[in-house]
Amino acid sequence: MGWVQGGGTAVGMLAEMLAAGMNANLGGRHHMAIAVEKQVVQWSRELFGFPATAGGLFLTGSSQANLLGVLIARTRALGPQVRFRGLARLGQRLTAYAATSVHACVPRAMEIAGLGGDQLRLIPVDSGQRMELAALREAITRDRASGLQPFLVVGTAGSVDVGAIDPLSELARIAKTEGMHFHIDGALGALAMLAPSLAPRFTGIERAGSLAFDWHKWAQVPYDAGFLLVRDSALQRATFATEAAYLRRAGQGLAGGAWWPCDDGPDLSRGFRALKVWFALKTYGAAAIGRSIANSVALASDLARRIAAEPALELLAPVPLNIVCFACRGAEADRRNADIVATLHETGKVAPSLTCIDGRVTIRAALVNHRTTEADCTALVDSVMERIRAQVVPQAA
Numbered sequence: 001m002g003w004v005q006g007g008g009t010a011v012g013m014l015a016e017m018l019a020a021g022m023n024a025n026l027g028g029r030h031h032m033a034i035a036v037e038k039q040v041v042q043w044s045r046e047l048f049g050f051p052a053t054a055g056g057l058f059l060t061g062s063s064q065a066n067l068l069g070v071l072i073a074r075t076r077a078l079g080p081q082v083r084f085r086g087l088a089r090l091g092q093r094l095t096a097y098a099a100t101s102v103h104a105c106v107p108r109a110m111e112i113a114g115l116g117g118d119q120l121r122l123i124p125v126d127s128g129q130r131m132e133l134a135a136l137r138e139a140i141t142r143d144r145a146s147g148l149q150p151f152l153v154v155g156t157a158g159s160v161d162v163g164a165i166d167p168l169s170e171l172a173r174i175a176k177t178e179g180m181h182f183h184i185d186g187a188l189g190a191l192a193m194l195a196p197s198l199a200p201r202f203t204g205i206e207r208a209g210s211l212a213f214d215w216h217k218w219a220q221v222p223y224d225a226g227f228l229l230v231r232d233s234a235l236q237r238a239t240f241a242t243e244a245a246y247l248r249r250a251g252q253g254l255a256g257g258a259w260w261p262c263d264d265g266p267d268l269s270r271g272f273r274a275l276k277v278w279f280a281l282k283t284y285g286a287a288a289i290g291r292s293i294a295n296s297v298a299l300a301s302d303l304a305r306r307i308a309a310e311p312a313l314e315l316l317a318p319v320p321l322n323i324v325c326f327a328c329r330g331a332e333a334d335r336r337n338a339d340i341v342a343t344l345h346e347t348g349k350v351a352p353s354l355t356c357i358d359g360r361v362t363i364r365a366a367l368v369n370h371r372t373t374e375a376d377c378t379a380l381v382d383s384v385m386e387r388i389r390a391q392v393v394p395q396a397a
Contacts, residue, residue: 007372069181349383
């Protein structure tokens with residue numbers, strides 16, 4: 001239950017063994033492994049409602065995919081010449097916008113891209129931990145009045161702390177009106193689109209200019225299997241493609257092939273990540289994975305009800321998806337919550353993690369593993385209550 005860990009499968013392990021044995025390099029050329037990745041790209045486009053012309057690419061994870069999203073947005077704003085002339089010579093000060101609950105990799109992406117972390121405006125969230133639209137509009141207006149160039153809005157489809165989903169349709173509308181790139185970090189929640197009962201919560205995800213998500217979380221694919229979808233594949237290629245004599249293309253033979261992934265991202269040496277995703281989808285099917293995801297959300301809702309019924313515990317955030325944040329009540333609760341989690345880790349029974357909600361140290365249970373059951377949730381509550389009782393100091397007679 002700690003952090004956001006996929007559980008893996010035996011099928012995934014087999015795929016990893018086969019991929020290692022093949023030792024294919026998916027930087028480009030014309031061979032079977034490239035065809036498998038192209039198939040997964042097509043399935044991903046269909047899942048999220050992206051056009052057939054959209055680009056897709058396997059990466060290490062959403063941290064890297066979010067970085068690529070920022071770089072693609074930079075190219076959209078300044079043109080491909082930014083790759084050669086640099087930000088300083090172009091003389092533009094770009095500003096981006098995301099909720100205060102955005103994953104830490106997004107500010108880091110701004111730093112790595114040379115834009116500066118200070119140029120990311122962190123917008124307040126509402127009681128549901130979703131970005132406040134009025135505050136976003138005000139920030140954009142204020143920056144334009146100061147001579148800055150707003151270029152990117154980052155929405156979150158499942159925040160890492162509580163699983164909150166930003167108002168994606170409204171963010172898409174604002175981005176379009178303002179002429180900005182709309183990127184979505186869907187690392188935690190985007191694959192809930194596989195569950196018909198949950199997909200409506202993500203309305204607007206199909207309007208993203210780019211979308212980062214991870215097969216190695218809710219799809220239970222072994223690490224690592226991050227993914228990036230980009231609506232404008234030509235823009236993606238303009239951001240990364242480089243000509244080199246030793247990468248000369250041909251009309252036939254192994255140097256053929258219409259798609260060389262090295263044109264769409266920073267890596268020339270790329271492992272065969274697509275095989276384990278292909279195996280998972282062909283073996284279990286999208287519907288079965290979707291049912292597993294829906295079950296995680298149902299377990300989280302039930303866990304939240306159990307916690308709310310315990311007088312010694314309190315929920316500290318809504319439970320829109322699969323994450324439950326709670327704390328013990330009473331004096332020195334922050335210290336006691338940290339002690340509880342550390343002790344639970346050492347017992348080996350349950351493993352929640354810690355976060356902070358409104359400045360309070362919080363016990364956080366993220367239900368991602370397909371093997372998690374109601375009995376595991378019961379064990380979590382019982383173990384926390386046992387630690388709370390052990391922390392109580394008897395009063396002197």
